[in-house]
Amino acid sequence: MVILQTLVKKFGIWVAYLAVLLLLPQLFDSILAISIYNQMAIAIVFALSYNMLLGQGGMLSFGHAVYFGMGGFLGVHTLLMIENESVYFSVMWVPFIGGLFGLLCALFIGSFSTRKAGTVFAMISLGIGELIAASSLIFVDFFGGEAGISGDRTFGPTFFGVDFAQNIQIYYLAAIWTFIATIFMYLFTQTPAGRMANAVRDNPIRAEFIGYSARRVRFISFCAAGLFAGVAGGLFALNYEFITEENLNAATSGRVLLMAYIGGLGYFIGPIIGAVLLTLMNTLLSTYTDLWLLYLGILFLLTVMFLPRGFAGFIMMHQVAWLRGRLTSLIKPYLITGLPALVFLLGVVTLIELIHTEDETLSIWGLSLTPASVPTWIVLIAITGAAFYGIRRSLPQLREAWHAANKPDGEGN
Amino acid sequence: MLDVLIFATLNGLVTGLLLFMLASGLTLIFSMMGVLNFAHASFYMLGAYFAYSLSLYFGFWTGLIFAPLIVGVLGALVERYGLRRVHQAGHVAELVFTFGLAFLIEEAVQFFWGRDTKSYQSPDVLNFALFTLFGQEFSAYRGFMIAISVGIFIGLYYVLTRSRVGIIIQAAITHPNTVANLGHNVPLIFMGVFGVGTALAGVAGVIAGPVLTTFPGMATVLGSIVFVIVVIGGLGSLAGAFIASLLIGLLQSFAIASDVGMEDLLDLFGISFPYDHALADLWGLTLPQVAPILPFLLLVLVLIFRPTGLMGKREE
Amino acid sequence: MAILSLKDVHKSFGITHIIRGVSLDIEQGEKHAIIGPNGAGKSTLYHLISGLYSVTSGTIELKGEEIQNKPPYEISRRGLARSFQVTNIFPRMSVFENVRCALLWSRGFRYSFWHLLGRQGELNDCAMEVLSQIGLLEKASFPAGELAYAQQRALELGITIASGAEVILLDEPVAGMSHSEAENAVQLIRQITEGKTLVMVEHDMNIVFDVADRISVLVYGEVIASDKPAAIRGNQRVQEAYLGEVATHA
Ligand SMILES: Nc1ncnc2c1ncn2[C@@H]1O[C@H](COP(=O)(O)OP(=O)(O)OP(=O)(O)O)[C@@H](O)[C@H]1O
Ligand SMILES: [Mg+2]
Numbered sequence: 017m018v019i020l021q022t023l024v025k026k027f028g029i030w031v032a033y034l035a036v037l038l039l040l041p042q043l044f045d046s047i048l049a050i051s052i053y054n055q056m057a058i059a060i061v062f063a064l065s066y067n068m069l070l071g072q073g074g075m076l077s078f079g080h081a082v083y084f085g086m087g088g089f090l091g092v093h094t095l096l097m098i099e100n101e102s103v104y105f106s107v108m109w110v111p112f113i114g115g116l117f118g119l120l121c122a123l124f125i126g127s128f129s130t131r132k133a134g135t136v137f138a139m140i141s142l143g144i145g146e147l148i149a150a151s152s153l154i155f156v157d158f159f160g161g162e163a164g165i166s167g168d169r170t171f172g173p174t175f176f177g178v179d180f181a182q183n184i185q186i187y188y189l190a191a192i193w194t195f196i197a198t199i200f201m202y203l204f205t206q207t208p209a210g211r212m213a214n215a216v217r218d219n220p221i222r223a224e225f226i227g228y229s230a231r232r233v234r235f236i237s238f239c240a241a242g243l244f245a246g247v248a249g250g251l252f253a254l255n256y257e258f259i260t261e262e263n264l265n266a267a268t269s270g271r272v273l274l275m276a277y278i279g280g281l282g283y284f285i286g287p288i289i290g291a292v293l294l295t296l297m298n299t300l301l302s303t304y305t306d307l308w309l310l311y312l313g314i315l316f317l318l319t320v321m322f323l324p325r326g327f328a329g330f331i332m333m334h335q336v337a338w339l340r341g342r343l344t345s346l347i348k349p350y351l352i353t354g355l356p357a358l359v360f361l362l363g364v365v366t367l368i369e370l371i372h373t374e375d376e377t378l379s380i381w382g383l384s385l386t387p388a389s390v391p392t393w394i395v396l397i398a399i400t401g402a403a404f405y406g407i408r409r410s411l412p413q414l415r416e417a418w419h420a421a422n423k424p425d426g427e428g429n
Numbered sequence: 430m431l432d433v434l435i436f437a438t439l440n441g442l443v444t445g446l447l448l449f450m451l452a453s454g455l456t457l458i459f460s461m462m463g464v465l466n467f468a469h470a471s472f473y474m475l476g477a478y479f480a481y482s483l484s485l486y487f488g489f490w491t492g493l494i495f496a497p498l499i500v501g502v503l504g505a506l507v508e509r510y511g512l513r514r515v516h517q518a519g520h521v522a523e524l525v526f527t528f529g530l531a532f533l534i535e536e537a538v539q540f541f542w543g544r545d546t547k548s549y550q551s552p553d554v555l556n557f558a559l560f561t562l563f564g565q566e567f568s569a570y571r572g573f574m575i576a577i578s579v580g581i582f583i584g585l586y587y588v589l590t591r592s593r594v595g596i597i598i599q600a601a602i603t604h605p606n607t608v609a610n611l612g613h614n615v616p617l618i619f620m621g622v623f624g625v626g627t628a629l630a631g632v633a634g635v636i637a638g639p640v641l642t643t644f645p646g647m648a649t650v651l652g653s654i655v656f657v658i659v660v661i662g663g664l665g666s667l668a669g670a671f672i673a674s675l676l677i678g679l680l681q682s683f684a685i686a687s688d689v690g691m692e693d694l695l696d697l698f699g700i701s702f703p704y705d706h707a708l709a710d711l712w713g714l715t716l717p718q719v720a721p722i723l724p725f726l727l728l729v730l731v732l733i734f735r736p737t738g739l740m741g742k743r744e745e
Numbered sequence: 746m747a748i749l750s751l752k753d754v755h756k757s758f759g760i761t762h763i764i765r766g767v768s769l770d771i772e773q774g775e776k777h778a779i780i781g782p783n784g785a786g787k788s789t790l791y792h793l794i795s796g797l798y799s800v801t802s803g804t805i806e807l808k809g810e811e812i813q814n815k816p817p818y819e820i821s822r823r824g825l826a827r828s829f830q831v832t833n834i835f836p837r838m839s840v841f842e843n844v845r846c847a848l849l850w851s852r853g854f855r856y857s858f859w860h861l862l863g864r865q866g867e868l869n870d871c872a873m874e875v876l877s878q879i880g881l882l883e884k885a886s887f888p889a890g891e892l893a894y895a896q897q898r899a900l901e902l903g904i905t906i907a908s909g910a911e912v913i914l915l916d917e918p919v920a921g922m923s924h925s926e927a928e929n930a931v932q933l934i935r936q937i938t939e940g941k942t943l944v945m946v947e948h949d950m951n952i953v954f955d956v957a958d959r960i961s962v963l964v965y966g967e968v969i970a971s972d973k974p975a976a977i978r979g980n981q982r983v984q985e986a987y988l989g990e991v992a993t994h995a
Contacts, residue, residue: 070521076521076524131736134520135465135524135664138465138524139465139656140728140729140732142653142656142728143657143725144725146653147725147729150721150725154714154718154719154722203861206861206862206863207857207858207860207862208854208855208856208857208858208862209856209858211842211845211846211862212846212856214835214837214838214842215835215838215842217837218837219835219836221797221817221833222833222834222904223835224796224818224821225795225817225821226818226846226849226850226908227821227849227851227908228818229816229818232856233856236856240858266649266653270528270532273525273528274529277525282837309536310533310536310540312532312536313533313535313536313537316529317530320515320522320525320526321511321514321515321526324515324518324522368540
């Protein structure tokens with residue numbers, strides 16, 4: 017019984033994670049849902065690998081997509097090789113091959129780029145990223161030029177009869193890979209190299225006085241991040257069966273930075289949250305509005321300004337209040353501010369959409385609005401303005417409640 | 430041959446000066462606040478778009494004057510309400526903030542002006558050939574670009590070295606605390622420098638818009654190049670940024686103008702390779718093809734072998 | 746034979762000559778204090794010994810091997826640890842992690858990414874032991890950056906001594922502490938440097954004369970005297986250069 021309890025305590029979260037991954041298709045099993053799950057799995061591995069750089073190791077990279085893309089390109093080439101029978105193994109190993117190639121690229125590039133952290137590292141990563149993205153249009157044999165390269169995952173030996181032709185099969189495969197990659201990335205944080213990565217992030221100079229070369233520590237994290245980015249790239253190759261230059265350029269590098277940052281860099285779970293959130297925006301929100309990137313940009317800037325530790329950080333902020341048993345005292349003030357905030361948000365979005373639309377009427381939230389009608393605008397602006405006023409009015413109360421909930425026990429007034 | 434040489438030099442000069450107009454603002458901002466403004470080229474793009482809209486109603490010259498002003502005010506606001514807030518969280522947060530800003534501005538431009546290319550035109554008065562050499566025309570507008578850039582730099586140099594404000598700014602760059610203790614309002618100076626720096630980018634946008642086309646991707650195209658320049662020149666060094674700007678401008682225009690390729694190079698050493706080889710792409714490379722990656726190659730090499738850049742100060 | 750030995754060490758920053766030919770021999774097990782006015786170059790000397798700065802000329806030997814111009818981590822691995830005048834810890838990591846990281850190299854973990862730290866019972870016990878020595882056991886899971894100043898100084902000391910280095914360089918370990926805090930810290934320093942070689946920069950003369958077996962006086966980058974405490978107290982040049990005011994106060 018005791019053993020069972022410790023097992024649950026120690027591994028419960030991992031079992032839950034695996035269960036969620038494996039049970040998701042039971043929840044929704046449409047083609048769209050499965051394709052979204054696949055994208056999430058890829059994004060989770062990619063974002064977690066980015067966190068090894070920035071969150072754990074303090075290296076701000078603007079070129080992390082290089083390792084993702086390289087893994088993906090070799091992944092597709094592997095599919096092609098399986099197809100024309102120059103190699104003989106199941107396609108389920110493609111992410112592994114991708115990872116190896118990501119690692120190889122990281123070994124090479126990291127050997128000189130990890131000398132410094134900070135701005136120099138950021139600039140080198142940017143330069144390399146641009147360099148490789150531009151070269152990919154030159155070296156057509158490997159990268160396939162603008163069109164990219166494509167393969168077919170239905171060849172090669174099956175795995176106990178599973179041929180990975182259907183998306184759902186790929187999803188289960190991706191779920192397993194994601195689970196394994198997540199575990200390994202977590203375990204890495206618990207090793208000397210992983211801990212020293214934190215130390216070097218915090219204070220590279222002091223780290224050298226306790227026996228560690230900051231450069232070597234960075235290099236190891238960098239290689240590990242490259243490895244897992246490559247795994248994500250391999251998963252991408254397997255899922256889409258094609259890959260283009262776009263998957264290793266600056267835009268993709270930027271997107272993974274957004275994911276990790278919005279999710280929360282300081283926490284292991286942060287990038288997972290970010291990956292899920294951004295995938296949902298990318299897939300669902302984009303079907304409702306073609307302005308979703310604008311909203312993403314706003315969300316990102318607001319996160320950087322007001323939630324520097326991301327969504328995960330926002331959740332963790334409540335730990336103190338939770339431990340002191342005062343979390344419930346926050347519910348009311350949250351509602352009082354949250355309600356106008358929600359109205360404000362909806363109002364702003366409606367206004368933005370109204371400006372943007374070129375149709376006669378705009379259907380939104382079940383309403384249909386006419387951009388040409390002046391009263392519509394006046395009412396909308398009035399509501400939004402009132403909501404803003406409501407936020408301003410209620411904010412001091414929220415702040416006060418927050419302080420009260422976080423005050424150490426036994427302190428007066 | 431001579432004609433190619435001369436025109437490549439002139440075009441390189443135009444590009445180089447334009448790049449320096451961006452790089453100088455970026456460098457000023459960096460040396461003062463220690464933040465590399467990722468969104469700098471986005472202000473350049475805003476300059477072009479504002480000028481385009483203004484030119485529709487009031488003509489080119491109004492745009493030339495007012496667009497940079499608007500951009501400068503926007504820049505100052507960004508510093509005041511955005512950057513200053515993230516400043517406490519450190520340089521990585523600042524860099525990430527400006528990165529997000531660049532992202533947002535690109536989306537906002539598409540929101541307000543649409544995705545298509547705008548037909549932002551140079552003014553009619555400047556639509557003539559300044560001179561003709563070897564049968565090739567050099568347009569008056571390009572001459573005008575050179576004149577404006579040089580004019581601004583002389584003005585900037587004068588303000589920075591001769592005026593009271595300039596001297597305070599120079600002092601604030603190296604000793605912000607001392608300057609604050611002397612009773613100067615350092616945050617205000619920061620805001621001002623950020624505003625002026627972005628306004629400079631705005632000017633660059635206004636005059637580059639008609640030549641380099643005004644479209645939502647124009648910031649991305651130039652942005653990373655400008656980054657390359659300030660890093661190659663040595664972060665915080667105006668002289669270095671100047672040299673690097675011209676260097677990159679000339680490098681690109683020469684690379685594009687020449688038609689030398691890898692094959693010619695290999696021929697020189699008497700080497701030849703089969704065309705059906707797996708690396709055939711490599712042998713077949715020509716200089717115009719690699720022109721876009723040259724700046725980045727240079728950046729990586731400089732960062733590896735001389736991380737402080739050409740004119741940068743000693744390593745910290 | 747001296748465990749740490751400096752021979753005619755010079756250091757210039759550009760044209761300013763900061764360390765002007767320092768020669769110093771520190772014996773195994775000695776408690777050595779370096780005193781001198783502000784700006785004399787004491788911290789700079791530490792930076793040279795510990796590898797943060799490269800020397801302009803001269804040699805530094807640790808256990809008979811030249812270590813000048815070697816990177817800090819190599820010097821640290823040879824058994825020399827130092828603390829900093831300005832607190833220099835890992836602010837976002839927990840206090841426990843700070844100390845445990847300081848232990849890793851000396852326990853042979855190197856850059857391992859296959860050992861799980863949670864399972865290294867002996868390592869963790871040892872880290873806890875250090876924490877209890879420096880009195881931070883209760884703060885073990887606190888982020889180091891949120892400790893009070895005196896606690897951060899204690900942690901600074903903990904990081905320095907954790908690895909069990911034979912030679913320990915402390916740079917003003919009690920500066921900025923209240924009287925009682927300083928007393929505790931000195932007690933602690935004495936206890937944890939038992940049997941080891943200690944070099945200490947300190948402005949508080951009571952502590953210096955209390956702890957040190959030998960004192961060197963550094964003025965304008967030169968050692969003007971190096972002797973037993975009693976002899977230093979009586980030294981005319983030292984009185985003039987540095988001790989004068991303190992001595993009259995005392
Ligand atoms: N990196 C550097 N570049 C230039 N000058 C330096 C540098 N580091 C130290 N100095 C100068 O060297 C001199 C000695 O400084 P140091 O910090 O070693 O003095 P100190 O004896 O430790 O003084 P204190 O008792 O105040 O700590 C000072 O004048 C300082 O300005
Ligand atoms: Mg000192």
